[in-house]
Amino acid sequence: MKKSIRLRARALARFSAPALSVLSLAVAASVQAQGIEVNPVVVSASRMEQPLSQVLSSVSVITRADIDKSQAATLADLLQGEAGFEFGRNGGPGTTTSFFLRGQDSINTVVLMDGVRAQVDQIGAIQTTDFPLHQIERVEILKGNVSALYGNGAIGGVINIITRENKGVPKAYGSASLGSYNTHKASAGYGGTVEDVNFDLNVGQDKSAGFSAVNTTQKTLANPDVDGYKNQYAGAKFEKRISTDTKIGVRLNYNLSNVDYDNGNSFSNTPTDVHKFKRTTESVSGYVRQVVNSDWVSNLNLAHSEYKYDDTLNGAPWPSSTWTNSYFQGRQNALSWNNTYQLQAQTKAVFGADLNEDAFDAKGLNNAVAYVLNRRSQGYFAGATHQIDKLSIQANARRDVFQQQKENSAAGGNYTANTGLLGLGYQLDSFWSLTGTVSSGFSAPTVYAVNSNANIKPEHHHSQEVGTTYQVDDLLMRVLYFQSHAKDAIIYNNAYQYINSDIDNKGWELTARAKVQGYSIKSSVTLQAPRDVGQNLSQARRAKEYGSLDVSKILSGYELGTRLYAAGSRRDSNFTSTTLSGYSTLAFYVSRKIDNEWTARVKLDNAFDRQYQLAYGYNTPGRGIYATLQYQPK
Template sequence: MKNRSICARSVVPALYVLSLGASLQAQTIEINPVVITGARIEQPLSQALTSVSVITRQEIEKSQSPTLADLLQGEAGFEFGRNGGPGTTTSFFLRGQNSINAVVLIDGVRSQVDSLGSLQVLDVPLSQIERIELLRGNASALYGDAAIGGVISITTRNGKGTPAAYGSMSYGSRNSLDASVGYGGKLEDYRFNVQAGIKNTDGFSAINTQQQPAANPDRDGHSGEFMSARVVKMLSPDATLGIRLQGGRSTADTDNTWATSPLDTQQFKKRNNTLGMFWRQAFSSDWISQVDISTSSLTYEDIENGQRLSSYGLFEGRQNLVRWFNTWQAGTDTAVSFGADVSSDNFKVDRGNAYEMQRNATGIFAGVTQKLGAFTAQVNVRHDDVKVDNHEPGSPTGSNRSGADTGLLGLGYAITPAWSVTGTVSNGFRAPTASEVSKNPQLKPETHQSSEIGTSYAVDSLLARVVYFDTRTSDAIVYKPLQGSDYTYESVGRVSNRGFEATLRSQWRAYTIKASAVTQDPFNEVSQKPMDRRAKNYGSLDISRTFGLYDAGARLYASGERPDGSHTLVGYTLWSFYASRKIDENWTARLRLENAFDKQYQLAYGYNTPGRGLFATLQYSPK
């Protein structure tokens, strides 16, 4: 009997360890997840005719990335530039396009931009995100103006299961703190999720004072607070009503290359708020319709030596948007999407006098995806109208109206159950921004022509894809200096980019593997120069493995040299290592060593990047 007791005491812990190990083993990469962004309908990633990448909640937690930009770095078709540390000016380059030739969706709703066309949700906290889909390439026929380089579609966390609290706290190098707490779940006819958090870091000097000696060499920190809420009410088995709320504010210390004294201090303060409602109705088992109404506001201030700048020191923007979207399963092999987008943006800039800009946009769209045996065809069409007005005291109103008809045609063929080939052709456009129209109301919209052809191999444990792409831009809007400090814009540019992308998602034995490789040639055909801050070659490799209660991995990112004005940013290689241990069913401890070999590199000339950093996270996530 005593021996049986000893045996029982030995077996129970062993079973507990095995159960936790099995739980960790289950947390492997999803090889062929369902995606929506590529055709605005649900389809397995392996069957998407467009080029799409997916990042799940599990991958976000495992990576322990500090920002959205750092999380996306390494995805095919994605590069970014940043003027210092987190919170400073960041530019996303999708498929080699300019940073304003991209669209970010939050829960399917187009996010706000400023008068320059710059995206303003690039610092969305990762703790709020459930999933990200990255659509690479010209998607104007699906998402309208500026969706030339691609689309980043973010799905926020929604309540599910028994209501429970969750949260995490990270602390590490440069006195960096990142903490969030939330509560969510399902209660009778309600699903809800509420969350709040803070970020703070002492940072590092944003500017390299050896290259820009006039700047202040002090540390440039970053702090912020954020919150979000999402509540969904089941009105009936076929209808739901929901409300979304997101808000945040941040302060980033920056440096000025034109400072009059190295003792000068600069700050960039920003506030974002979004309120949205949606109604989702299943009119039948085949037809689902959703209406989204949202309003968002943006304010940012440039502060120098404690005082807001008297010229261009304050920017205020507001966006009101209505979206109507439908999916209809017209047949077993036929899926249809259609709808409309209407938005109104108002911008106010304090440049010493009251200056106001108004932008109104309307788009209608439709698409169909059809399977015919081994063939799959996708057709999307869209019409957009964009009108911009500028109101400046003492000057006549400047107006610009542009419209575009865009389309996408895709065709795929399954050679075998595993092998397939795909191809797409599309055209797109970018309307002049409010700031560009303020300088030249006669600007024409940029026009883009794109094509790509690829092949993919998909089995249970592996999905690999190689794509050749070619994009050409006409009437590109370019900056033109005038006398003194004045400037204007012209629609005379021509830009091209062509190259190859390779992606891999695999589960091999006990290893989880993600990899990408890109070779491209983003080129300004007017100046006969490569595009700034974009590499001809870059890629990544992420390998992880489970060892009992532990999960450990390594991530490599490599980028070739990039031009930046008259300077060249040298190529670089970054190694990061991460590990986690499951303490029990609810608690997980994580550790991340970023830039493990303390590589010195730049994403923009004259600006520093973070060196080696060690960060620890304690996460509570009840099952």
């Protein structure tokens, strides 16, 4: 035990050094205002607007400027390095991707699109991992158990994507990129304000010849060819002011991706097989924002989305009788009603409802229907924040009713859950504050899981975290300790069956963002111990320690920067004893404003060509150089 504590302490010292150095620099230096957004307003932590420094839960924010600077290939690559976030991927961009927040399974992460719950598939997998970065204005990553705010599956946390908007005189914007692996990207948009209408229109395409998704020295029967990727998208947003108190709007999105991949399963593969899947997602939503009176603001969102997933082998649906689900499609209707009410000067309340209806069906050989699944959820929530001198209080409660059914089958389930969250914050002085939260949550089994095991139970979670925040004009730093326990967690075991087990996780998160002596610094460290207690196993594809450090500075008109990401070893899956080695990657980037409208950017990714894997047998991108020309009028 003592040896383990010493090892963890050394790991903490090693991974926290970047964040602690930021604090020491900030304290030692006389920091001048540089205009960096270190304390932005967020909405996801309480479903109400709050400055980041006053949020009681752990939240990270990625701005549009961060997205541009990162030149990230996908949403997963953009989020990598944020405290509490990891991902697994079977190959390059576009292939199967899983998001892990706070060590929880990917089905226990909720994604919101402009505050509305995004669509998942029949096994609960997120369908927005390919969402185009060009269409995003900002991302909020809320870590920890927040079922009391967002309901089923919001155990690891919430990723809230706010789509792009433009105001002012209408203007065009866009970018074009070229890079390694024959990568080509192009996007264009036009938006602004005409009289009482704000609008934004955008289109784009990302395309890459790629690399071989599978390492054929580990999976010898896989096709060694390169596996390309193409993603085409379009979006539109319109908002009209009806009166000083009323706004109405509509959003439309379309995304089509075509991905080559290799099946690494030796029992069902030959080296000449060509695997492809095509994913189409479409959504349309309408909303109304009504200022009822000086204290009460009401927002109503109604969204319809559809996805289609077509998996083919050698140009035709998978022929094996053991794989009948080669074509999936799903439809979702979602309604979200969110209200904020200023009860008194120091007290603000939130209340509302979330309603979701989902339908899924799968087809196999000869277009035969394999199954049809339906589910419906209703959630009703209320909460409040209150300030008493230096003490901040947040309380939330929610009730969910969850119903699901497999057509022509007894498989299904009806579940109810009551969840809550209580948070306290105390301002020690003008710089330091303390925070703490306790919360409960739940995750209902999918019909897919119930069909595997008729006795499967819903999982229930209890979480706690305490932290301290240091905030000055140009620095915001947070250190917190968290722990969570899942009773009857739903997992897929090595017998290819869904079962219930107990899962624990605990650890530390350190985050900092600052402008110090001309340097922009963003740093995060996560130390954790996600463990399947019931099976006495560490959670697959989740590292015990990982972190990032991004440092940049403007010199002679050029912004020069470097980004380091490091992660420890991880167990690959519940099916093998294989361990994925720890790794680190280093990137260098430079940008220069040509004038007030044009910016040129270059990035050298994975500069030392590190070979690593996020899933056993699957390759990741090696060294690559990418150049972008961006047009963005002020």
